[in-house]
Amino acid sequence: MKALPMPRSLLPATLTLLTAMPALAEVPTVVADLPVAQSLTAQVMGELGTPDLLLDRSADPHHAQLRPSQARAVANADLVIWTSAALSPWMAEVVDSLAEGATLELATVDGTRHAPFADGAMFEAGDDDHDHDDHDHDHDSDTADAYDPHLWLEPANAAVWLDAIAGQLAAMDPEHAETYAENARAAAAQLEGLRAEIGQILQPVGDAGLIMHHNAYGYFARAFGLNVLGTVTGGDAADPGAARIAALRHDLQDAGAVCIFPEGNHPSGFVALVAEGTDMRIGAPLDPAGMLGEPGPDLYAQTMRGLAQVIADCVAGD
Template sequence: MLHNKKQAACGLIALVSGALLSGAAQADVVASIKPVGFIAAAIADGVTPVKVLLPDGASEHDYSLRPSDIKTIRNADLVVWIGPDMEAFMPKVVGQLPAKKSLEIASLTDVKPLLMRGSEEDEESETAGHHHHEDAGEHHHHGEFNMHLWLSPEIARNAAVAIHAKLLELMPRSKDKLDANLQHFEAALAQSNKDIEKQLAPVKDKGYFVFHDAYGYFEKHYGLSPLGHFTVNPEIQPGAQHLHYIRTQLVEQKAVCVFAEPQFRPAVIDAVARGTNVRKGTLDPLGMDVRLGKDSYVKFLSQLSSQYTSCLKGA
């Protein structure tokens, strides 16, 4: 009887150990921000779970990692992020990971030639009335390039290819599924690109202002006509001189729309637009309402396109 109990106990331990081992073999992918999670989720669909560090409603420009975030990063099999000029909260922890466990999109060989430089006008508008260059919140545009890379369909495709390669190293047995996922992503992205080009074609020449300069890659890719932005860093209010310039553009009807963001609804936009015929819209550069899944990245691009169109077209 005792022998049977021992056998049963050993069997149970083996079963639990097996379950733990199979769980450990399942690679967890951690994405710094939601749009990066969209791309990762497309490739990892049906293979491994994807987690996003940045909570909805938080800004990638001033986030601080919690102890639970640090634990999540350390336990991850793969961490995908943009780069130190975007997520200043990441380098210290990611730097402690082995190279095979981290993927920095901005440093990819195929991505580097596609990077857009921050313009001089960005720096001027940022410093008009403000000299806070040491502010932690101002980090994201003090690099040489615009780091809102996920808004470029071309860069997103390159990121997907790189994520696919990393996951293939981690899980060679899932090759067929990973290959199929990448193929699906590329086909869906190509179709989405055509649909968005068609949707935005009628509003390409309409002038507008965005709240902060997150959208350069998307605007360039689809040939839109932005007149400028209120601020480079959403944490810092634009200077009086810059606001006067925007107000003049609105009064002279060069712009048909001004866009706020879900995370930032500053009173300054209402004040500048008051008494003009300009419409107000909202652009969501992080896809707050989009759920992580196989087609979440193309849904995100499509949603952004619709947000542009509805305000620029008007009723």
């Protein structure tokens, strides 16, 4: 802004006036950890501002380490919106030093629906099963109090979070409270349309058996009635051991899976190993956290729609 010339004698009075004003109605600077969280936040902020996205495309949300510049962005933000300690244990340490009120952990928002990991002989639920040689072991002891942290794949959770994000921003920036609330309402209405659209895309999939790369799709499968039979790796996408691959190949013989899906930000070698010698088609890579999408308000819908389209295309044999 250009400074207006003014008589020296007026300066003190002007400064007094400025400092006497109530807290400036500044839009908070916001950092969000995952592209899906950034997208929901961007929808709530609308024209008022753009939240920064913490993780870049090469990052794995389950196992990330911040560069110094990223750590600074977190430290300097007025508000850090992050998904959960269960998804990103490293993030819990990052926000630990921040002031209360300067963070919003989406998984703890009232009304968020938590569900346990998909479980069964062909699922990997825990974070380290490499040492087991019995593939029929159950995971109850590992997962008694663990929930599947891929919560955003249930659109109802995204809707609840939009409200919570608007509420927190309004508390920090009361001047724009109504805008945040309106934007959240509009975004929630769009989620309804998205849910219907995804239902249509997936309609031809029916109960075709699906195998996923990592154990991340429980919410999506429940929301849209998919028949996910198993996963190659666990809930944190750690590499599977040879025993795991062998067990899965053994179980698959009778399971009748139609498609198996790699993921864009993980090597596809394990998926190829599991699929080798079976009738399963290997689908295009899935991107469940939107890591490879174009960041911004539209990313959430594009990510959800993308999952549905890739699944439908593979099942259709495209």
